[in-house]
Amino acid sequence: MEGTHTMPETITPAPAVPPTPPVPLQALLAREDLALRQIAGPADPGTVIHGAHTSEMTDPSPYLLGGELLLTAGVHVPKEAEPEGYFAGYVSRIVAGGGAALGFGVAPVHDTVPPALVAACEQQGLPLLEVPPHTTFSAVARAVWQLMAQARLAELRRVTEAQQSLAAAAARPDPIPSVLRRLSQHLSGRAVLYGPDGTEVAGAGRETPPEVRAALAGLAGVVRPASHPAKAPAHPASATDTHGGVHLAVYALGAGEGFVLGVAGRRREAGDHTIASVAAVLLALLTGEHHSGAGAARSSALVRLLLGAPPEEVAPLLGAGRRLVVHARPEAQAPDPVAASALGAALGSPLVDLAGETVRVLVPADRVPQPQPGWTLGVSAPAEPREWPAADTQAARALARARATRVPLLRHAARPALADLVPAADAETHARTLLAPLAGQPALAETLRAWLSLHGSWDRTAVALGVHRNTVRQRVARCAALLDTDLDDPDVRMELWFALRRG
Incomplete structure (x- = not known):
């Protein structure tokens, strides 16, 4: 093989849009106006x-x-x-x-x-x-961007049509063969689904030479999880290679069941990875539900919650152990259900909630979320079911700080702190007393918390809260007046931060 390229974690989420295709030099030379x-x-x-x-x-x-x-x-x-x-x-x-x-x-x-x-x-x-x-240089540059915009629009149209086609195929009575058949048509190649033992479960599209089939099956082993995952390093989500002029790509499906999607084709366009990733998400849902019966367990858990069961009683149906709460927002546009499902698959969990512009994922604590292309993530500390609401708040604040500081992923600090040396009851009483002037005004308290956490940066606090920087200034000034204190004093800041963390 000419070289294998892998990507970490469980599955690579399909980006909201494919990368901008390059422009052939011949297309620029063909412009008569230049x-x-x-x-x-x-x-x-x-x-x-x-x-x-x-x-x-x-x-x-x-x-x-x-x-x-x-x-x-x-x-x-x-x-x-x-x-x-x-x-x-x-x-x-x-x-x-x-x-x-x-x-x-x-x-x-x-x-x-x-x-x-x-x-x-x-x-x-x-x-x-x-x-x-x-011919001015500006005209040349404008022509390049026009050609790139045309190519991007054509590729976006192709990807959108492919997404709709694949979704329709997944709704057919024979969903897995239908998805593979449509995928092979869109990529003008061969699409194969490998089972956990490495055998070819189903395939569609153009037949490939035996050596290419063997190379694709071997590449699938790169992303297939080990039989004893606790003893093995994390497997990559996807891998690519080239064999005899044929482009190969494989995608791990689901949260470790062992199914792998493989594709082989003579060409590789800018949107091919996006289309294959959509197919991988659909196949992960199809094979995951059928393979593990997880859908029935989640349905049972939902019914019990609706009927009043506490989270700690329902949690065993979702799998044993503590969980992390992950809040995520895409960098480009609002997430859709496909993108949210892809993110959940990438993080190794089917427990996904799409709420407006934020996606929430409940992830097993033994999985360590990694940065995901095109997303900003906030991760809570590991929490037992009864602590999930607090973990949800931690993840939301971590996401706000990650967006303000422009980092792809931020984790809630779970290390022991100075506050742990003070009895919890005493700390909470002190916090309530100190912050009493802000009682009933959550916007002020949250602004003060964000401003202190971001070292007094007006701009970053505005980004984290989604408000104008002048609004931040007015709220912080109001806090200083109500608390009757000097917020430039580091001792005051430390005491307020202690109180806000306990309050």
Whole structure:
């Protein structure tokens, strides 16, 4: 195999949207309004660009992310420089920085593209475009973004249609074969479901050579959980590889039942991972419910709760042991049920609650939640069932702090603290007395807590609470007035923080 790439945890959630597809260089050259002309470098139809960047620096490489069309008018070229040596070094730095192509603007500095630059690009395999005088760099950049927007829209439409098609397939009388069949059609390849023992349970799509089938089955073993998970390291959620020009990808299904989805195809588009991830979520739900009977247990637990049973009595139906509460919010748009289910699968739990813009997941305490792409997470301390409401509050505050500090995951601190040295009853009495002026005004108390936890940052507190920074200032000033204290005094802050944690 050419190289296996894995991702940790149970399953990779499908991102809300696929990554932006790159733009073929040939598509940009085909724009007649730009009149660009390639004069050096390989004319490879597979050359793509991920953006356009203008720079007149002698060494632009530190500012390149990779895949850019770099635009220059040659202002940076010293008059006394020896052309061959200068341009050879200049082009080599662009190539080293990952530049995909170079566009040279003719006029006002140079009447023609320097021959030494043409030779350097030809020698080092960097496509060189001549930008005519009437074409501005802004027009080139705008054309690149337009082409990227068109490609993204087409890919989003493809992914949306695939999601609807897969969901419809999952509702058919034969859901697993139907989902595999639709997935293979959307990816123009082969889709296979492997059982816990590694055998092929079902498959659909184009037949692949025996060596490719063997490579895909072997790759599935990378993400399949060990038979004794307590003794084995955490298995990855997905893995990719290439064998004989065929792209391979596998996805672990559910919370460790051992089912694996495998796909093989000759091409790999930007939205393929999103489509396969949606199929993996659907198959995880189908195989998980059938394999473990967890759906019946959850239904029984829900009925008992509705009929008045306390959480600690119902909890054994959901699995023994303590739980973590995870609050999560996507970075882009509001979550939908598919994205919420995918997140739950990634965290290893089917106990998911989609409430507005926040997803709540009840995770077994022996699983350690890891950052998830496209999500911000707040994690509580491990809690017994009777402590779950308090853990829910911990997770909510951890999420607010994570969003304010712009970190992907924040855990509630569960280590022993100074407050543990004070008897709980005495600490609570002191907290009630100190915070009495704020009684009946939860917005003020919560703002003060957030402001203290974020070291007095107005902006971060505003982000955490979802209000304007001036609102934060007004509330904190009101707290200072009601408490009749100086909030700039570190001793006062410490005492208030102690009280807010106990109150």
